[in-house]
Amino acid sequence: MTLTTDANSPKDEFSLKLKDEHLFPIINSYGGKSLQTNLKAADETIAKLNYTNKIWNKSGSQWMLKHLTCSQADGWLRLRQIGAEVSQKRKALNEAKFNYLKKEAEINIKREDLLDASPAKSKLLEIEILELEYQTSEILGAVEGALKEVQTYSGMHDTLVETLGELTEEEFEKAQTKGHIKRAMQQSIREVRECGRIKTGNQEYLEQVGVSVGYALTLIEEFLSQEKELKVTNTSLLYDFLDKVAEELEPVADLQLEIFGFDKDTDLSLTHTPEKDTD
Secondary structure, three states, X not given: OOEEEOOOOOOOOEEEOOOHHHHOOOOEOHHHOEHHHHHHHHHHHHHHOHHHHHOOOOOOOHHHHHHHHOOOXXXXXXXXXXXXXXXXXXXXXXXXXXXXXXXXXXXXHHHHHHOOOOHHHHHHHHHHHHHHHHHHHHHHHHHHHHHHHHHHHHHHHHHHHHHHOOOOHHHHHHOHHHHXXXXXXXXXXXXXXXXXXXXXXXXXXXXXXXXXHHHHHHHHHHHHHHHHHHOOOOOHHHHHHHHHHHHHHOHHHHHHHHHHOOOOOOOHHHOOOHHHOOO
């Protein structure tokens, strides 16, 4: 094993030029071949398919993020989900960044140790450097995938904000009632389709919002009858129904708070107002 200088490295740092056949003893393997031969073939296959990592190096495709991850019935709830997903990506990117920097520092330390190491220690250090270099390349691949997702969420955020209008915490609080009515009704529709009734969990959800479960069931049965009669092939009728129901039932949330003994008004002193932020 030898340690050579990589002339193409932007930092002109040392780069290890070791092959698997140099790391393992010569032993027989499957197919009547040596382990070294099979390792070489596997390396070639991995290299050939390496381009696929650039395609699915993220947790979800753009289609999945738009259709599945952020599929809430209400725009504000979709926006909230986008914010939550980006927050998680921010944490992951920061962890990856510092993990990468630490491993780069470890590599440099081990390269310095190589200068005075014995032959046996040099072999171990070179293998450890190889391992760290492999780990850093894996980290960079994951970072690239996360960056793709962040950019996708950014585009989703921008188009969604255009439809929502002013983006403040006050507006978000005001939109909560309709958002939760839509969600409770949508989940209840699925249950009525499945078993003909609204189950206990969504009954509780509807009651917490302030909606009569009996009235909700009546509306849902009417909607499902219309959906079947019209033979709709998309979800436009569903979301139109949810919008209308949320508009109709929005006042019941205030009555529910009155029953609970809570103030229905949002405390604006506790909301985020960007233009009034101070350092």
